Amino acid sequence: MSHLPALLQQHFPHLEPALRDELLQKSTHRQLQEGEVVVRTGQFLRSSVLLLSGLLKVYREDEEGNEFLMYFLEPGDACALSMLCAAREEQSAISAQAVTPAQVLLVPLPVTERWLTQYPSWHAFVIGTYRQRFEELLQTLDAVAFKSLDERLLFYLKRHRQVQGDHLKLSHQQIAQELNSSREVISRLLKKLEQRGVLTLHRNFIELHGLA
Amino acid sequence: MSHLPALLQQHFPHLEPALRDELLQKSTHRQLQEGEVVVRTGQFLRSSVLLLSGLLKVYREDEEGNEFLMYFLEPGDACALSMLCAAREEQSAISAQAVTPAQVLLVPLPVTERWLTQYPSWHAFVIGTYRQRFEELLQTLDAVAFKSLDERLLFYLKRHRQVQGDHLKLSHQQIAQELNSSREVISRLLKKLEQRGVLTLHRNFIELHGLA
DNA sequence: ACGCCTCTGTGACAAAAGTCACTGTGACAG
DNA sequence: CTGTCACAGTGACTTTTGTCACAGAGGCGT
Numbered sequence: 001m002s003h004l005p006a007l008l009q010q011h012f013p014h015l016e017p018a019l020r021d022e023l024l025q026k027s028t029h030r031q032l033q034e035g036e037v038v039v040r041t042g043q044f045l046r047s048s049v050l051l052l053s054g055l056l057k058v059y060r061e062d063e064e065g066n067e068f069l070m071y072f073l074e075p076g077d078a079c080a081l082s083m084l085c086a087a088r089e090e091q092s093a094i095s096a097q098a099v100t101p102a103q104v105l106l107v108p109l110p111v112t113e114r115w116l117t118q119y120p121s122w123h124a125f126v127i128g129t130y131r132q133r134f135e136e137l138l139q140t141l142d143a144v145a146f147k148s149l150d151e152r153l154l155f156y157l158k159r160h161r162q163v164q165g166d167h168l169k170l171s172h173q174q175i176a177q178e179l180n181s182s183r184e185v186i187s188r189l190l191k192k193l194e195q196r197g198v199l200t201l202h203r204n205f206i207e208l209h210g211l212a
Numbered sequence: 213m214s215h216l217p218a219l220l221q222q223h224f225p226h227l228e229p230a231l232r233d234e235l236l237q238k239s240t241h242r243q244l245q246e247g248e249v250v251v252r253t254g255q256f257l258r259s260s261v262l263l264l265s266g267l268l269k270v271y272r273e274d275e276e277g278n279e280f281l282m283y284f285l286e287p288g289d290a291c292a293l294s295m296l297c298a299a300r301e302e303q304s305a306i307s308a309q310a311v312t313p314a315q316v317l318l319v320p321l322p323v324t325e326r327w328l329t330q331y332p333s334w335h336a337f338v339i340g341t342y343r344q345r346f347e348e349l350l351q352t353l354d355a356v357a358f359k360s361l362d363e364r365l366l367f368y369l370k371r372h373r374q375v376q377g378d379h380l381k382l383s384h385q386q387i388a389q390e391l392n393s394s395r396e397v398i399s400r401l402l403k404k405l406e407q408r409g410v411l412t413l414h415r416n417f418i419e420l421h422g423l424a
Numbered sequence: 425a426c427g428c429c430t431c432t433g434t435g436a437c438a439a440a441a442g443t444c445a446c447t448g449t450g451a452c453a454g
Numbered sequence: 455c456t457g458t459c460a461c462a463g464t465g466a467c468t469t470t471t472g473t474c475a476c477a478g479a480g481g482c483g484t
Contacts, residue, residue: 060350062358084343093350116335123328130342131296137349138272138305144356145392146274149471171431180357182472187433203431203480361441383461394442399463415450415461 004029007052007103011076012125019119023050027105032098039082039096047106049079054102055163059178060094068144069156069178070094071136072163080133083112083126099164150189152179157199158211166208216241219264219315223288224337231331235262239317244310251294251308259318261291266314267375271390272306280356281368281390282306283348284375292345295324295338311376362401364391369411370423378420 008020015023027050032038038049041061056073058081073079073096081094115122143152156179160168176186190206193199200207220232227235239262244250250261253273268285270293285291285308293306327334355364368391372380388398402418405411412419 060354060357062354066358068357081346084339084346093347117329117332120329127296130346134293134296134342134346134349135305137346137353141349141353141356142272142274144353145272145280146278172433173431183432184434184473185471187431191433201432384463385461395462396443396464397441399461403463413462 004052007075011052012050014121014125016119016121019115019122022111022115023105023107026111027107030104030106032102032104034098034101036098037095038098038104039079039092039094041092041095043092045082045092046109047082048109048112049082049096050105050107051075051077051079052103052105055099056096056102056104057099057178058094058096066180067095067177068140068180069159070140071133072099072159074163077132078125078129080129083129149179149181149185150192153186153189153193154198154211157206157208161208161211168206168208169204170206171204216264219287223264224262226333226337228331228333231327231334234327235317235319238323239319242316242318244314244316246310246313248310249307250310250316251291251304251306253304253307255304257294257304258321259294260321260324261294261308262317262319263287263289263291264315264317267311268308268314268316269311270306270308278392279307279389280352280392281371282352283345284311284371286375289344290337290341292341295341361391361393361397362404365398365401365405366410366423369418369420373420373423380418380420381416382418383416 004024005020008015008023012020012023028047029052032054038056039045051073053075056079058070058073058079059067060070061067079096081092112122112126116126117123143155147155153175156175157168160170172186172190173183175190176183179186190199190201194201197209198211199209216236217232220227220235224232224235240259244266250268251257263285265287268291270282270285270291271279272282273279291308293304324334324338328338329335355367359367365387368387369380372382384398384402385395387402388395391398402411402413406413409421410423411421
């Protein structure tokens with residue numbers, strides 16, 4: 001993986017060089033296939049997860065297998081939960097799955113702990129990560145609490161567009177799952193949106209047009 | 213306020229003595245009346261909030277005045293959001309209101325920033341606070357996303373009991389607001405719970421009995 | 425070509441939640 | 455005592471969402 005240093009520099013420019021060097025030494029690199037699950041609900045975490053390339057989705061699952069999307073992680077992001085849980089070696093409350101092939105660095109918990117005091121840039125990074133995730137979670141919560149399903153669907157599509165562009169490779173079934181609804185309902189709502197000219201439906205993908 | 217040091221020692225025993233001393237010097241003390249709003253949506257925060265006595269509720273409001281309860285803060289807690297927002301002097305996304313008369317300490321942002329590197333116990337406290345709030349928020353999210361209103365009502369009552377005991381001074385209207393529902397619906401559900409023997413309804417308060 | 429499977433569309437119905445309209449009732453001020 | 459007001463209860467109805475049943479359409483292996 002000769003290009004790791006380049007990826008690091010590209011996506012984590014705010015980390016001081018010495019830290020980046022140590023990051024390479026102390027962490028393990030892992031290649032994820034599309035659809036692979038990195039963090040699973042109930043799992044014990046012993047590492048922080050840094051994303052180098054690709055796209056991860058972070059979601060919540062309950063006992064009965066219902067799930068819903070919390071947010072996406074892009075290169076340069078880290079999983080806030082993995083840091084928080086890691087901080088006490090507790091069970092994860094969430095799951096993370098690779099949406100595209102992805103590369104992650106796994107940094108053992110004790111190392112990240114030490115970095116907090118040793119590298120100011122690491123400390124700032126961690127705080128920034130918490131903040132960002134907290135806010136995204138609040139947005140999700142807002143949507144679920146205040147909005148009707150059709151608004152939530154729009155919100156969902158916009159989020160996807162932000163990270164994937166106007167050509168979304170999604171089945172109605174997947175969408176229903178991530179919004180914790182049912183396929184038929186999503187089908188109907190999508191149909192309405194198509195009639196309004198917001199998008200075009202195809203088999204297994206959706207083309208977005210005039211989405212505000 | 214001669215008993216401030218005692219309150220601090222009682223509720224923040226994990227902070228090292230030197231830090232507690234500095235806390236007393238650098239922060240301002242504020243007495244809150246029941247119902248008073250400490251942090252308002254959209255407000256700029258320049259201090260972290262530490263709770264010494266009383267009870268605060270933290271909730272989210274949207275544009276149309278809908279709201280819902282996120283979690284409670286008890287003595288010894290701090291508002292995670294106030295720390296995160298403060299860290300960048302940004303606008304608050306939430307509101308906090310005193311449920312009972314309460315006392316808080318307001319610590320100016322730059323001071324808390326310095327403490328992070330200066331006092332290990334402060335750093336641990338901040339991390340712990342984030343973690344705890346994140347988890348409570350996740351629970352709230354779970355409830356809203358996966359549960360039906362009657363289950364959420366139970367969850368809501370349990371939360372209240374945790375901090376207020378079995379005698380809840382609440383009108384149906386208030387409950388409806390905090391669950392972002394309507395009074396009539398809450399009335400009906402409460403009635404059902406009363407029939408099941410879980411609680412007894414009175415004017416302006418509710419008495420809990422066999423709540424699991 | 426054929427069967428098989430997944431994805432999609434749709435009508436009919438059921439359940440949950442919200443809304444409207446109205447009644448009753450306790451508390452309290454004057 | 456009485457008028458007023460916030461709180462509480464309830465029936466009837468609407469809207470939203472979920473469920474069931476089924477049909478067509480595309481892709482894919484054999």
